[in-house]
Amino acid sequence: MITEYLDRISITVVAEDSVLYESPYWGQHGISLYVQAEHNTVVRNILIDVGQSPEALLHNMRLLGIDPASIDAIVLTHCHYDHTQGLAEVLKAIGKRDLPVIAHPDLFRLDFIVNPYLRHVGVMAGDSRQELEANGACLFLTADPLQLLPGLTTTGYIPRTTDFEEVGIPLKTIDSEGKVVMDPMNDDISVIAALKDEGLVILSGCSHAGIVNIVKHAKSYSGIDTVACVIGGLHLVEAPMERIKKTVDAMHDLVGGTVFAGHCTGFNAQVELRKQFGDRFKPLQTGQKFVFGK
Numbered sequence: 001m002i003t004e005y006l007d008r009i010s011i012t013v014v015a016e017d018s019v020l021y022e023s024p025y026w027g028q029h030g031i032s033l034y035v036q037a038e039h040n041t042v043v044r045n046i047l048i049d050v051g052q053s054p055e056a057l058l059h060n061m062r063l064l065g066i067d068p069a070s071i072d073a074i075v076l077t078h079c080h081y082d083h084t085q086g087l088a089e090v091l092k093a094i095g096k097r098d099l100p101v102i103a104h105p106d107l108f109r110l111d112f113i114v115n116p117y118l119r120h121v122g123v124m125a126g127d128s129r130q131e132l133e134a135n136g137a138c139l140f141l142t143a144d145p146l147q148l149l150p151g152l153t154t155t156g157y158i159p160r161t162t163d164f165e166e167v168g169i170p171l172k173t174i175d176s177e178g179k180v181v182m183d184p185m186n187d188d189i190s191v192i193a194a195l196k197d198e199g200l201v202i203l204s205g206c207s208h209a210g211i212v213n214i215v216k217h218a219k220s221y222s223g224i225d226t227v228a229c230v231i232g233g234l235h236l237v238e239a240p241m242e243r244i245k246k247t248v249d250a251m252h253d254l255v256g257g258t259v260f261a262g263h264c265t266g267f268n269a270q271v272e273l274r275k276q277f278g279d280r281f282k283p284l285q286t287g288q289k290f291v292f293g294k
């Protein structure tokens with residue numbers, strides 16, 4: 001249950017696969033959101049994911065007037081390289097000690113594809129636990145929701161309740177007995193902001209847990225039924241039309257506000273969202289800024 005609200009939140013897209021029309025920003029396959037959250041005069045700046053190119057991320061932050069040293073904490077939505085690569089470099093640019101880095105305990109596991117060839121797609125060696133800690137990270141690894149400040153929390157593990165959603169990629173891992181098994185992406189977490197007048201703002205990375213599962217969990221965990229906005233990647237890029245239609249139908253029932261979806265959402269899902277949400281849907285792009293609250 002969320003009992004306190006943020007006074008204000010702003011979300012700036014500092015990394016994404018596409019860029020705003022005529023903008024000077026650099027695109028990259030990945031996502032990173034710079035979040036400024038305010039509660040009772042306390043302001044915290046939180047970076048959600050870092051994309052995969054610290055060069056492009058820091059370039060965009062410079063153009064947007066965002067000082068890396070302003071970052072107070074980092075949330076990693078899941079292990080994938082397009083959300084975590086270069087984190088050690090970003091920590092160097094931030095230049096702090098004991099900077100909270102929040103993620104699920106499974107973050108550093110092997111996570112791989114075998115098609116078109118064997119390739120690890122999780123956290124890369126340059127961003128190992130040791131590298132992150134050497135560059136100032138204080139790791140908070142938990143499957144539970146973790147409050148970042150009153151009115152802003154991570155979701156923790158997302159229960160899988162729908163029968164039509166799945167990870168979206170045939171990912172594998174190696175279990176504790178050395179067996180090669182499908183990877184359920186239990187580390188997929190999101191961030192929820194609660195605003196008194198507007199309701200929930202839900203920020204996701206790739207939504208490997210399923211965006212409908214995420215929105216349902218955000219509502220039941222927070223006790224708040226109104227969704228003002230969903231921002232992030234929905235990982236429907238390779239999904240069959242049947243799943244896309246079921247997802248967008250369910251989203252339409254659950255979300256009365258806006259949806260800004262990009263990265264791994266895919267064109268078919270974006271078209272379907274536009275059809276159902278009309279102007280309440282827009283593709284997510286580098287350089288966008290969203291503000292909720294006063």
Ligand SMILES: [Fe+2]
Binds near residue numbers: 030083264
């Ligand atoms: Fe991704």
Ligand SMILES: [Fe+2]
Binds near residue numbers: 078080206208
């Ligand atoms: Fe992903």
